[in-house]
Amino acid sequence: MRETPESLVVDPGLDETIKKLTPEKIQTVVEHVLTKENAARLKVYSDTCVHCGLCAEACQTYISRDKDPYYSPVAKVKNTLWELVKNKGRVPPESIRDMSRIVFTECAVCRRCSMYCPFGIDIAYLLLVVRRICSLLGVVPAYLQDTTNSHAATMNQMWVQQDEWIDTLQWQEEEAQAEIPSCRIPLEKEGAEVMYSVIAPEPKILAQLLGNISQIMTVAGIDWTMPATDGWDNSNMAMYSGDFEVMGRVERLHWETAARLKVKKVVMGECGHAFRGAVYDGPRWLGWKFPPIPMVHAIEFYYDLLKSGRIKVREKYKKSVTVQDPCNTVRGRGLGNKLRYVVNELCESFIDVDPRLEHNYCCMAGGGTINCGPPWKRSRMVSNRVKAEQIEATGADVVITPCHNCHSGIEDIVGFYKLKKHVKFISEIMVEVMEIPDSLKA
Amino acid sequence: MYDFSRGPLVWIAFGIFLIGSIYRIVSVIKLAKKDKVVLPYMTWKYGLRSILHWITPFGARNMRLRPAFTVMTYLFHLSLLLVPIFTLGHAILWRESWGIDLWALPNLLSKLMTFIVIIAGVIFVLRRIADPAVRFVTSAGDIVLVILVLAPFVTGLMAYYQLAAYQTILIIHIWTGALWLAIIPFTRIAHMLYFALTRAYMGCEFGYVRHSKDW
Ligand code: SF4
Numbered sequence: 196m197r198e199t200p201e202s203l204v205v206d207p208g209l210d211e212t213i214k215k216l217t218p219e220k221i222q223t224v225v226e227h228v229l230t231k232e233n234a235a236r237l238k239v240y241s242d243t244c245v246h247c248g249l250c251a252e253a254c255q256t257y258i259s260r261d262k263d264p265y266y267s268p269v270a271k272v273k274n275t276l277w278e279l280v281k282n283k284g285r286v287p288p289e290s291i292r293d294m295s296r297i298v299f300t301e302c303a304v305c306r307r308c309s310m311y312c313p314f315g316i317d318i319a320y321l322l323l324v325v326r327r328i329c330s331l332l333g334v335v336p337a338y339l340q341d342t343t344n345s346h347a348a349t350m351n352q353m354w355v356q357q358d359e360w361i362d363t364l365q366w367q368e369e370e371a372q373a374e375i376p377s378c379r380i381p382l383e384k385e386g387a388e389v390m391y392s393v394i395a396p397e398p399k400i401l402a403q404l405l406g407n408i409s410q411i412m413t414v415a416g417i418d419w420t421m422p423a424t425d426g427w428d429n430s431n432m433a434m435y436s437g438d439f440e441v442m443g444r445v446e447r448l449h450w451e452t453a454a455r456l457k458v459k460k461v462v463m464g465e466c467g468h469a470f471r472g473a474v475y476d477g478p479r480w481l482g483w484k485f486p487p488i489p490m491v492h493a494i495e496f497y498y499d500l501l502k503s504g505r506i507k508v509r510e511k512y513k514k515s516v517t518v519q520d521p522c523n524t525v526r527g528r529g530l531g532n533k534l535r536y537v538v539n540e541l542c543e544s545f546i547d548v549d550p551r552l553e554h555n556y557c558c559m560a561g562g563g564t565i566n567c568g569p570p571w572k573r574s575r576m577v578s579n580r581v582k583a584e585q586i587e588a589t590g591a592d593v594v595i596t597p598c599h600n601c602h603s604g605i606e607d608i609v610g611f612y613k614l615k616k617h618v619k620f621i622s623e624i625m626v627e628v629m630e631i632p633d634s635l636k637a
Numbered sequence: 638m639y640d641f642s643r644g645p646l647v648w649i650a651f652g653i654f655l656i657g658s659i660y661r662i663v664s665v666i667k668l669a670k671k672d673k674v675v676l677p678y679m680t681w682k683y684g685l686r687s688i689l690h691w692i693t694p695f696g697a698r699n700m701r702l703r704p705a706f707t708v709m710t711y712l713f714h715l716s717l718l719l720v721p722i723f724t725l726g727h728a729i730l731w732r733e734s735w736g737i738d739l740w741a742l743p744n745l746l747s748k749l750m751t752f753i754v755i756i757a758g759v760i761f762v763l764r765r766i767a768d769p770a771v772r773f774v775t776s777a778g779d780i781v782l783v784i785l786v787l788a789p790f791v792t793g794l795m796a797y798y799q800l801a802a803y804q805t806i807l808i809i810h811i812w813t814g815a816l817w818l819a820i821i822p823f824t825r826i827a828h829m830l831y832f833a834l835t836r837a838y839m840g841c842e843f844g845y846v847r848h849s850k851d852w
């Protein structure tokens with residue numbers, strides 16, 4: 196491994212943990228993961244890859260770092276998985292440290308590269324296999340591991356206690372009532388049409404979003420509820436840290452909570468990785484083909500509300516806007532056109548990004564990268580210069596990001612590259628421009 | 638020597654190729670059954686949709702990003718598949734050995750296609766050396782493989798133009814061709830066997846499961 200500014204970053208999650216590793220332990224874990232947990236895909240992908248490098252062009256880290264070959268998707272696989280396979284797991288602890296850095300902080304498992312490899316090799320999956328190995332070895336960036344620990348202990352990502360949770364919901368209910376007196380955040384309402392799911396950053400640092408949704412639900416006349424118990428957060432960083440046991444617990448509790456409340460569907464707030472965990476990774480780990488109850492992402496939910504006229508627009512948003520297509524709901528759910536419909540309905544002037552839809556660049560905050568915390572922020576920023584250029588080229592004033600990771604990631608980029616842009620969720624614009632019927636006004 | 642090469646050797650090579658290929662594909666499908674999240678998510682519709690997009694020239698964005706390379710890759714693979722089967726000299730062998738009457742490529746075309754294979758192959762090797770992203774992941778084996786693939790084409794041309802002792806060069810041609818055929822299932826040329834499988838799987842992951850597209 197060569198020395199880069201990134202390889203010199205200090206992170207106790209990597210530096211301290213490798214001290215406890217022994218060669219035998221590494222070998223056992225690697226063998227277990229490669230032979231017991233993974234079969235066909237790992238084998239076929241390794242045999243099929245023709246080392247053509249055509250996936251390089253897909254990756255924002257490669258493009259942003261002046262096409263440094265070290266950052267192409269296949270190079271990341273070479274530096275991690277190929278090494279482990281070739282040496283049958285006999286690698287020194289220092290190598291595990293480097294591999295952990297690569298797979299956790301230099302790949303956002305955005306899966307863009309799978310669309311550029313002629314064989315459709317799922318490189319993100321291969322790098323997740325390495326994350327799994329690192330997780331079982333305990334070599335995970337400290338901040339990311341902390342979110343996983345939080346999931347394990349509290350079932351949410353940010354150590355939110357149940358009383359804080361209920362308290363925050365009631366506080367935001369009152370905030371919403373200041374706008375529309377009949378607003379509620381109904382807790383534990385059995386048989387409601389919709390259970391609304393959020394992730395822990397909402398009660399913890401972005402509580403106004405809960406007030407916003409209360410207003411939107413009230414105006415649209417939706418029969419909805421939220422749980423008062425654990426099971427409300429499926430943001431699931433464990434899915435990305437490689438702790439699939441905890442991931443499974445989080446998703447199971449989330450779906451069991453929805454089942455207990457006997458709701459018809461779950462609406463996932465503006466978060467991409469929570470959607471991914473609940474709809475794809477969680478069910479698969481639990482042995483279900485698809486989620487037991489339909490889940491609708493906020494983009495689609497808002498689309499339905501606008502299309503059906505349940506939400507009407509009083510006056511469109513004036514500033515020019517562009518969007519960040521979140522990987523997990525656009526590449527991962529095909530919601531790109533619905534997102535554009537929503538944005539055009541709400542805003543006067545929409546300027547599209549290029550490349551767009553499934554081909555959009557990742558925010559480089561997803562896949563747990565932003566959760567690796569401050570030590571890695573600079574690296575993430577350098578890894579996504581192309582995103583800054585792409586946003587700047589639109590000339591828009593506001594970037595709409597219907598995903599928590601994208602939102603924080605784009606805010607970081609706006610700050611780091613000194614772009615004069617604001618970053619907003621859809622719901623923030625929606626409450627500003629929607630028509631509130633007279634019957635609901637005080 | 639010549640008789641052995643023309644007879645049993647070719648049979649053996651075909652045998653290894655066929656049995657090896659079947660073995661590889663069957664064992665992959667068996668493995669896929671163990672990897673529980675593969676087969677349940679596969680459908681013909683989305684699998685074929687993806688394959689079609691990726692065998693159509695310029696059917697995917699990555700192909701449009703590099704037009705010259707795309708054209709070259711297509712011509713290379715097309716020629717690589719067609720020439721060995723349909724070149725005139727081989728068509729005669731098909732008839733003599735198996736009584737199969739195959740349509741044969743016009744001489745000029747098969748010469749042209751042979752040149753395409755050789756030139757494209759050389760460019761592939763140069764690209765491996767010149768493009769840092771490709772060089773970084775290239776191993777010696779990758780280069781040896783291209784040489785092995787090109788060998789029967791080069792010797793075929795040499796035989797055609799009678800550039801060396803005809804009998805000798807023909808024997809080398811047959812041996813390299815047989816080797817080429819026999820190693821398909823056991824080297825990275827196996828991507829020929831796996832392409833449809835990996836592509837179809839990803840097509841379904843994107844199309845059937847995720848309601849989006851992968852090209
Ligand atoms: S960041 Fe995205 S494009 Fe780059 S290697 Fe990871 S999954 Fe592939």
Ligand code: SF4
Pocket residue numbers: 243244245246247248249250251269311312313314315316318
């Ligand atoms: S594009 Fe696919 S086959 Fe080529 S190097 Fe990348 S992963 Fe391997």
